[in-house]
Amino acid sequence: MTRPVHGGNLAWAATLAGCPAAAILDFSASISPLGPPESALDAIRSHLSSLTAYPDPDYGELRAALGEALNVDPDWILPGNGSAELLTWAALDLSKLEATYLVTPAFGDYSRALLAFGARVLDCPLDLKSLEAGTGNGLVTDDLSVSNRSFVSPALSLPVPLVDADRGLLLNNPHNPTGLLFGREAIRPYLEHQPLVVVDEAFMDFLPPSERPSLIDAVEEFPNLVILRSLTKFYSLPGLRMGCAIGHPDILGRWQLQRDPWPVNTLAAAAAAAVVRDTVFEQQTWDWLPVARQELFEGLANLPGLRPFPGAANFLLVESSISVSLIQKSLLERHRILIRDCLSFPELGDRFFRVAVRARADNLRLIAGLKEVISQLTVDS
8 A cells, every 4th residue: 555645544554553444543634632523513413404405505604604703704715625625726826827935844735736737836945953943934933831822933034035026925824744833924025025825724723813823814905815724623524624715705706616616515514614603612622732732742852862843733743863664664563553754745754753732641652652662663773
């Protein structure tokens, strides 16, 4: 079976581990362990009778719920079959420009979508060595103690040329796979120079509203700005495929004409409308994540040969002095635990891995498994 380029491939992991897929403890996909919320399940159950009818192609109720949650006019919102579907249409628009700047390492689907339309991609690499020291490129690696939840410094910069040219910009914030966060001040200058800026905020929900450097409130000021949001990670609904784009109605209207007429199924639309109003679940997540992330960070930092990066999302990037392919294989065979290797990120390769933040018992199981595997691999070498 071919090595996956995304996290969450439990069929591949189960083959290596020699066990059912349900027996795998998955740290490779950055999905919240707190959900799905009961509000989503209730909405799905109450809309089962609607399966005999087509969804509303305008998704009026869903856009109204998203508009209320995001404080945006519903006309500036386009629901999608996951943010991945909306990325496809963003990539089509970017491919019409002279080139697109891409901050790397980057989520693999960015290159896939851009290259599918023949876009010219200009990689803009982060200085990972500087990030370890908390300097360089204006990225933030503040102390992530539970009492210090501020991730954004006053002045940030991107490793991207700031020039007047027919070039777009695609980046995600918080950044995947480093988990680092760009401030609004880092991105705003590009809105004044580039014809199209697409910001994927798939993990932004994991920060409380007071700590988010989101640019959603800037879309009306800058018609060249499009924000992508995912509803699957925060609400633990990856199987439903639900996301949305926030941008100028002219852009979103063009995307609507280019795509399938009913990209979001009835149950996904109902669940999404329910969860974005679930303030209790949101607060539970914001209370849980900083504590769990800090404990996981400290546990990883205390293991020999591992260097975790502080991050603002629900995952941590970890540098390893030992081959990650060997660690991953041993973890699966010995402990039925799956971590996300970074082989699909050319800048990272076999010396980095990424792990989701899960429930405390799961995190402790991961740390114990890593400790045993690293010890054995060190002896074997």
